[in-house]
Amino acid sequence: MTDEPAARTAPIRVLIAKPGLDGHDRGAKVLARGLRDEGFEVIYTGLRQTPEMIADAAEQEDVDIIGLSILSGAHMALLPRTVTLVRERGMDDVLIAAGGIIPDADIGKLKEAGIAEIFGPGTSIGQIARYFREHARRPSD
Amino acid sequence: MTDEDLPEELASGERRPLARLLTRIEAGDRTLREALPALFAAGHGAHLVGITGPPGSGKSTLVNALIAGWRAAGKRVGVLAVDPSSPYTGGAIMGDRIRMMEHAADRDVFMRSMASRGELGGLAGTTWLAAAALDAAGYDPIVIETVGAGQSEVEVARLAETTVVVEVPEMGDEVQAIKAGLLEVADVIVVNKGDRPGADRAARQLRAMLSTAGGRVERKPPPVMVTTATTGQGVEKLLQAIDSHQADARSPDQARARARNQLRRAVSDAAWRSAEASPEWETIVQSVADRRLDPITAAEQLLEDRA
Numbered sequence: 293m294t295d296e297p298a299a300r301t302a303p304i305r306v307l308i309a310k311p312g313l314d315g316h317d318r319g320a321k322v323l324a325r326g327l328r329d330e331g332f333e334v335i336y337t338g339l340r341q342t343p344e345m346i347a348d349a350a351e352q353e354d355v356d357i358i359g360l361s362i363l364s365g366a367h368m369a370l371l372p373r374t375v376t377l378v379r380e381r382g383m384d385d386v387l388i389a390a391g392g393i394i395p396d397a398d399i400g401k402l403k404e405a406g407i408a409e410i411f412g413p414g415t416s417i418g419q420i421a422r423y424f425r426e427h428a429r430r431p432s433d
Numbered sequence: 434m435t436d437e438d439l440p441e442e443l444a445s446g447e448r449r450p451l452a453r454l455l456t457r458i459e460a461g462d463r464t465l466r467e468a469l470p471a472l473f474a475a476g477h478g479a480h481l482v483g484i485t486g487p488p489g490s491g492k493s494t495l496v497n498a499l500i501a502g503w504r505a506a507g508k509r510v511g512v513l514a515v516d517p518s519s520p521y522t523g524g525a526i527m528g529d530r531i532r533m534m535e536h537a538a539d540r541d542v543f544m545r546s547m548a549s550r551g552e553l554g555g556l557a558g559t560t561w562l563a564a565a566a567l568d569a570a571g572y573d574p575i576v577i578e579t580v581g582a583g584q585s586e587v588e589v590a591r592l593a594e595t596t597v598v599v600e601v602p603e604m605g606d607e608v609q610a611i612k613a614g615l616l617e618v619a620d621v622i623v624v625n626k627g628d629r630p631g632a633d634r635a636a637r638q639l640r641a642m643l644s645t646a647g648g649r650v651e652r653k654p655p656p657v658m659v660t661t662a663t664t665g666q667g668v669e670k671l672l673q674a675i676d677s678h679q680a681d682a683r684s685p686d687q688a689r690a691r692a693r694n695q696l697r698r699a700v701s702d703a704a705w706r707s708a709e710a711s712p713e714w715e716t717i718v719q720s721v722a723d724r725r726l727d728p729i730t731a732a733e734q735l736l737e738d739r740a
Contacts, residue, residue: 302460303523303548328524333548338531345537349530352537352544354452382449 303333304428307355309346310339311374314364319392323359326417332424343370347377355386356428359420360407362392372405379406385429391415436468440475443570448543451570455545458562463706469562472569479511479573480679481564483593485555485615488581490599491625493532494662496576500536501665502672503574510536511572512544513563515556517580523550529578543572554588555579561592561698574675582615590618591694594682595675597621600639602631616643619655620682621674627659627666708735 308324310317317339324334335353337346350358358378360371367390375388390402391411399410408427411420442450457465484492496512503510514529525548536542547557556579557563567575579589590596598619616622622643624636636657643654656674660667681687708714717735720726726734 302456303518303525303550305456324526328519328526329522331519331522331524333518333525333527335527335530335546337534337537338528341534345534348537349534351448352452353546354456 303331304357304424305333305335305353305355306357306359306424307335307337307346307350307353308359308361309337309341309349310361311341311343311346311370312362312364312366313340314362315339316363317361319363320361323361323391323417323420327421327424330417330421332421343374343377346374347381350378350383350386351381357387357389357424360388360390360392362390362394365393367392367394367402368398371402371407375406387424387427387429389420389423391420436465437471439468440471440569443472443475443566446540446571448540451543451566452545454566455563458559458566459547459550459557461559473565476565476568477571477573479568479575480595480676480682481577481593482574482675483577483579483589483596484599485579485582485586485589485596486599486623486625487583487601487604490581490601491662492578492581492599493529495599495623495625495660495668495671496529496578497533497535498660498662498665498668499576499672499675500533500542502668504536504539504541508574509541509572510543511564511567511570511575512542512578513547513560513567513575514544514578515547515549515560515580518548518550520551525549543567543570549580552588553586555582555586556588556592558698561695564592587615587618591691594687594691595620595678597623597671597675599623599625600635601626602629602635604635620678621671622655622657623671624657624659625662627661628664632659704736708732711735 306327308320310320324336327334335355337349360374362370371390378386378388387408388406389409389411390407394410394412402410409423439454484496486492493514500510516525516527516529518525527546527548529546530544533544547560547563549557552558560577564575564577577589577593579586596618598615600622602624622639624632626632636659639657658667658670658674660671713735717726717731721728721731
């Protein structure tokens with residue numbers, strides 16, 4: 293159907309979303325841009341998203357990865373809720389990761405709730421891209 | 434779950450089967466081949482509406498406003514929004530959703546971002562098949578928003594029944610309005626950001642220049658309207674213009690023109706598949722690489738072999 297050989301894999305699709313009310317999306321935009329340069333197809337949904345909006349967008353976009361950027365401190369409420377809604381929609385194999393300001397004490401609980409990995413300040417784009425390639429349901433070539 | 438059930442799964446109104454199908458379509462999954470006739474047969478003949486125009490002219494915001502209007506009229510709306518892929522890395526940032534998130538949770542709106550993946554006409558190579566999938570799932574109208582387009586990305590007009598070209602008040606002088614290309618394929622022209630100075634003047638200039646046409650292409654000049662997508666100003670009239678254009682778009686001539694375009698895509702895809710499956714393929718690739726054979730003769734040989 294396209295001019296590509298059948299064996300060539302499509303780019304990995306990532307949804308970058310900002311749940312909650314904080315208004316700072318510089319980090320999310322830098323990450324989106326960096327992942328673009330790493331060959332990912334990035335869907336950026338903008339600020340102030342509810343977990344419902346994020347899960348619905350992820351479902352329609354059939355993304356491989358959801359990256360949640362959160363700085364507001366409401367992560368313990370919003371991140372597990374997003375995981376639940378995504379899984380409820382049948383997206384069992386979608387990787388969900390988070391980044392932003394998240395205290396070490398919360399990381400274990402978030403991982404238990406289904407957040408695969410948490411990237412704190414200072415993480416490089418390259419580290420995130422590598423992690424995504426290794427853990428996405430659709431391995432890249 | 435087999436592909437035989439695809440039309441039924443799409444008709445169920447569930448989003449997940451449609452979303453997965455679109456991923457396979459985008460990836461060029463050839464195992465879908467068997468399911469395609471049923472997919473087309475399941476189509477309802479939705480109104481395909483193309484939205485194009487320069488980057489930042491407000492296409493996505495306008496689509497957001499149009500969705501609200503169509504939803505108020507009880508229609509289920511499908512949206513395919515195309516953004517450019519990087520020619521260097523193949524990556525893309527797709528941001529059209531930012532303007533449309535208020536409809537994200539509406540079960541009767543399905544919106545999908547597509548990266549152009551190397552196509553240069555303003556769409557992706559698989560956009561027409563993706564539109565067929567949305568049609569089979571019962572969405573009507575289906576909006577196809579192009580990448581930010583300059584003057585010659587007219588591919589959308591071949592696919593869409595109604596093409597809306599979105600400009601801004603600062604679009605330029607009268608000469609811009611009579612150049613060939615994007616404005617020429619418009620069925621409806623919108624001057625968006627109508628709250629900025631000069632919007633009405635730009636619309637008047639467009640109307641004046643387009644009505645002086647009368648060249649080889651005989652058609653009545655497209656309506657030119659002013660909208661402010663952020664406030665909804667003018668959107669009601671635009672909805673009427675789009676809806677009323679549908680009848681014109683369904684003329685036998687127009688239908689044949691669209692069929693020709695679909696066939697152009699399908700024939701080139703089929704020829705490509707056939708050529709690539711030829712036992713001679715690798716040998717001929719090498720001959721072209723070594724400059725022992727020109728690519729045009731090579732193509733003819735490959736297709737003759739398979740005939």
